[in-house]
Amino acid sequence: MIKKLLPSLGEFKKYAILTPLFVIAEVILEIYIPFLMSKIIDVGIKNSDTNYILKIGALMILMALFSLLFGVLAGKFAATASVGFSKGLRKTLFEKIQMFSFANVDRFSTASLITRLTTDINHTQMAFQISIRMLVRAPIMLISATFMAYTINPRLCIIFLVAIPLLSTALYLIGTKAFPLFKAMLKKYDRLNAMVQENLIGIRVVKAFVREDHENEKFRKAADEVRLAQLKAEKILVLNMPIMQFVMYGCMIAISWFGGNMIIGGTMETGELMSFISYVTQILVSLMMITMAFVIIVISRASMTRIVEVIDEEIDIKDDSSGKDFEVEDGSIVFENVNFSYSKNLENLTLCDINFRIESGETIGIIGSTGSAKTTLVQLIPRLYDVLSGRVLVGGHDVKEY
Numbered sequence: 001m002i003k004k005l006l007p008s009l010g011e012f013k014k015y016a017i018l019t020p021l022f023v024i025a026e027v028i029l030e031i032y033i034p035f036l037m038s039k040i041i042d043v044g045i046k047n048s049d050t051n052y053i054l055k056i057g058a059l060m061i062l063m064a065l066f067s068l069l070f071g072v073l074a075g076k077f078a079a080t081a082s083v084g085f086s087k088g089l090r091k092t093l094f095e096k097i098q099m100f101s102f103a104n105v106d107r108f109s110t111a112s113l114i115t116r117l118t119t120d121i122n123h124t125q126m127a128f129q130i131s132i133r134m135l136v137r138a139p140i141m142l143i144s145a146t147f148m149a150y151t152i153n154p155r156l157c158i159i160f161l162v163a164i165p166l167l168s169t170a171l172y173l174i175g176t177k178a179f180p181l182f183k184a185m186l187k188k189y190d191r192l193n194a195m196v197q198e199n200l201i202g203i204r205v206v207k208a209f210v211r212e213d214h215e216n217e218k219f220r221k222a223a224d225e226v227r228l229a230q231l232k233a234e235k236i237l238v239l240n241m242p243i244m245q246f247v248m249y250g251c252m253i254a255i256s257w258f259g260g261n262m263i264i265g266g267t268m269e270t271g272e273l274m275s276f277i278s279y280v281t282q283i284l285v286s287l288m289m290i291t292m293a294f295v296i297i298v299i300s301r302a303s304m305t306r307i308v309e310v311i312d313e314e315i316d317i318k319d320d321s322s323g324k325d326f327e328v329e330d331g332s333i334v335f336e337n338v339n340f341s342y343s344k345n346l347e348n349l350t351l352c353d354i355n356f357r358i359e360s361g362e363t364i365g366i367i368g369s370t371g372s373a374k375t376t377l378v379q380l381i382p383r384l385y386d387v388l389s390g391r392v393l394v395g396g397h398d399v400k401e402y
Contacts, residue, residue, distance in 0.1 A: 002304075004308050004311055004312070005089065005124070005304065005307065005308070005311075007088075007092075008085055008088030008089040008091070008092050009081070009084065009085050009088060010084070010088045011084070012080065012081050012083075012084025012085060012088070013081075015077045015078075015080045015081035015084065016077075016081040016085070016132050018073075018077045019074050019077040019078045019081060019132045019133055019136070020132055020133075020136040022070045022071075022073045022074035022077065023070075023071075023074045023133055023136045023137045023140075024136070024140060025066075025070045026067050026070035026071045026074060026137070027137055027140045027141050027144060028144070029063045029064075029066055029067035029070070030067050030141070030282070031141070031144045031145060031148060031282070032063060033060055033063055033064060033067075033278075034148070034274075034275045034278035034279055034282075035148060035275060036056050036059060036060050036063075037060065037271070037274065037275055037278065038152075038269075038271035038272055038274060038275030039056055039271070040052075040053055040056050040057065040060075040271070041269075041270060041271030041274060042269045042270070042271035042272065044056060045271075046271075074133060075133070078129050078132055078133040079129065081128075081129070081132060082125050082126070082128050082129035082132075083125070085124075085125060085128050086121050086122070086124070086125035086128075089121050089124065089125075089307065090117060090121055092311065093116065093117055093121070093307065093310055093311070094117065096310060096311060096313070097113060097117075097310070099315050100313070100315065100316075101315065101316040101317040101384065101385065101386070102379065102384045102385050103316040103317075103342070103385055103386070104313055104315065104316050106342065107313070108309075108310065108313075109190065109194060110194070110197060111190050111191070111192075111193035111194030111195075111196075111197050112190040112193075112194075112306075113310070114193055114197075115186065115189050115190050115193055115306075116303075116306050116307055116310055119186075119189060119303070120186070120303035120304075120306050120307055121303075121307065123296075123299055123300040123303035123304075124300055124303050124304050124307060126296055126300065127296055127297050127299075127300035127301075127303075127304070130292075130293045130296055130297070131293075131297075134289050134290075134292070134293045135290070135293050137286075137289065138286040138287075138289040138290045138293065139286070139290070141282055141283075141285075141286040142283055142286040142287065142290070145279040145280075145282040145283045145286065146160060146279075146283055148279050149276055149279040149280065149283070152272050152275060152276050152279070153259075153262070153268060153272065153276055155258075155262075156255055156258060156259060156262075156276060159251055159254050159255060159258075160251070160283065163247050163250065163251050164287075166247060167243065167244065167247050167287060167291075170239075170240075170243045171240070171290075171291060171294055174236055174237065174239060174240055174294075174298075175294065175298050177236050178233055178236045178237050178298050179298055179301055179302060181229070181232055181233035181236065182233045182298065182299050182301075182302045183302040183305070184229055184233075185226065185229040185230050185232075185233050185302075186302055186303065186306060188222075188225050188226045188229045189226060191222055191225070192219075192222045192223060192225075192226055195218060195219060195222050196219070199215055199219070237295050237298065237299075240291050240294070240295055241291070244287065244288055244291045247284075247287070248284040248287070248288070251280060251284060252277075252280065252284075255276065255277065255280055256277075259273045259276060259277075260273075316385075316386065317383060317385075317386050328394075328395035328397075329395050329396050330359075330360035330395055330396070331360040331361065331394075331395060332357065332358065332359055332360045332393075332394070332395060332396065333357070333358040333381060333392075333393070333394055334356075334357045334358075334391075334392070334393040335354045335355055335356050335357075335380075335390070335391075335392055336355060336390050336391045336392075336393070337353055337354075337355060337389065337390040337391070338351060338353070338354040338355070338380065338387050338389070338390035338391070338392060339351060339352055339353060339354075339387065339388045339389045339390055340354075340373075340376065340380065340385065340387050340388050341388050342385075344388065346388065349388070350373050350376055351373055351376060351377060351380075353390075354377065354390070366378070380392050380399075381394065381399070382399075383399040383400070383402075386400070
């Protein structure tokens with residue numbers, strides 16, 4: 001799925017590559033700062049070495065400034081890449097929709113295509129920006145901070161071996177439950193958009209027959225369905241933060257308890273514990289960032305699936321690539337044994353074995369009750385739909401040859 005979306009980056013690919021590089025530089029500097037802080041406490045303050053404190057302190061400030069600079073540049077490039085990505089994605093989708101026949105549009109509905117071009121692309125843009133920034137920063141920070149914490153005190157790192165698998169399992173269960181619910185919610189959005197579209201197009205008829213109250217009630221029900229679907233999905237995702245905070249504060253309490261005992265026992269320095277707690281904070285913040293990104297990607301995954309459905313849609317009407325240039329002899333129209341079905345099903349035909357000829361300049365009236373396929377028959381002439389079998393000829397040539 002991602003391979004089908006990434007070509008939309010186009011000229012903004014360089015920004016998508018630069019963003020992770022600056023994020024990695026930012027993380028490396030941030031990781032080293034707590035280590036320097038522990039040196040100030042355990043070496044500088046302990047030995048009353050002012051020169052050492054000033055020297056390491058200046059280095060910490062310098063590293064913090066460069067880390068800030070890299071962070072700003074990473075944010076700028078991530079925003080540029082994600083906006084460019086959404087622009088390319090909209091262009092790709094719009095160009096594909098331009099190639100759709102009426103049958104392709106019917107398969108999705110106009111309202112659904114509008115939702116996919118707007119809401120779904122916005123969700124995908126947000127997921128992309130998080131992927132090239134937050135999902136690069138958080139894992140690298142998690143691994144690096146864990147390594148640094150391990151070098152300080154391997155015994156205290158055992159706490160993470162318990163906490164991380166618990167959190168990972170919880171996230172997996174939440175994701176598998178929430179994804180189908182968000183997919184169902186987006187279908188409710190499609191229905192709501194379709195209702196608004198129909199109402200605005202037919203507003204004169206609504207007012208002429210004084211149907212405002214009826215339309216208001218229909219809209220209220222559709223909006224309630226969207227609200228309930230969203231609430232149902234969010235009820236599962238909302239568990240994400242309490243679980244994260246429980247794990248995070250549980251780790252902090254355990255480290256403070258065991259670390260304090262180690263200081264009392266003389267097996268750990270005060271600066272080491274402070275540095276270890278800083279790394280623990282970085283680890284837990286990384287986990288929080290991963291959970292936040294996870295929530296957004298769960299929502300966006302449904303949107304990405306819907307976008308790819310449009311990209312993968314096979315065009316119903318394909319032009320002959322021979323490039324024939326016909327000279328239209330006259331305006332005659334001929335239907336020869338024409339069968340047509342919207343569902344492409346021979347057992348459920350909308351038009352069955354239609355045969356007639358209209359000479360050039362002749363005026364013909366097509367009469368029938370509502371739903372008798374008068375409009376369908378006319379739409380076959382300019383080839384807005386393809387016949388299931390038979391031929392439609394205009395000016396002596398099959399419409400498929402034009």
